[in-house]
Amino acid sequence: MSTRLAGVLLVMLSTLIEACGQVSLKNAAGVKRERRSRQLWLAAGVLCFATEAVVWSFVLRLLEVSVAYPMSSLSFVAVTFLSWLLLREQVSKERWIGVFLIICGTALVGIG
Numbered sequence: 597m598s599t600r601l602a603g604v605l606l607v608m609l610s611t612l613i614e615a616c617g618q619v620s621l622k623n624a625a626g627v628k629r630e631r632r633s634r635q636l637w638l639a640a641g642v643l644c645f646a647t648e649a650v651v652w653s654f655v656l657r658l659l660e661v662s663v664a665y666p667m668s669s670l671s672f673v674a675v676t677f678l679s680w681l682l683l684r685e686q687v688s689k690e691r692w693i694g695v696f697l698i699i700c701g702t703a704l705v706g707i708g
């Protein structure tokens with residue numbers, strides 16, 4: 597596996613972990629949750645962000661920052677999808693179009 601491909605795969609893993617952290621923190625902020633549940637969601641969110649930071653450091657070893665950082669916009673895609681799927685949030689057609697455009701732009705950066 598090439599270094600660039602490994603870096604791109606790690607960027608995708610990093611953004612997925614970040615999205616999980618965002619969803620966890622959203623769950624922790626839920627007003628109808630009991631205190632223990634909120635603490636567990638908060639801990640999960642913090643753990644996700646700590647893990648994401650470690651993965652991101654490996655990304656930066658494999659890719660130039662000028663490639664890696666624009667690709668990190670995939671986190672918007674992952675957060676939108678997970679919030680729609682797990683939190684049942686409404687996502688407008690315009691936002692889905694924006695998600696599609698982010699994917700296209702990231703693909704261009706990744707292959708460029």
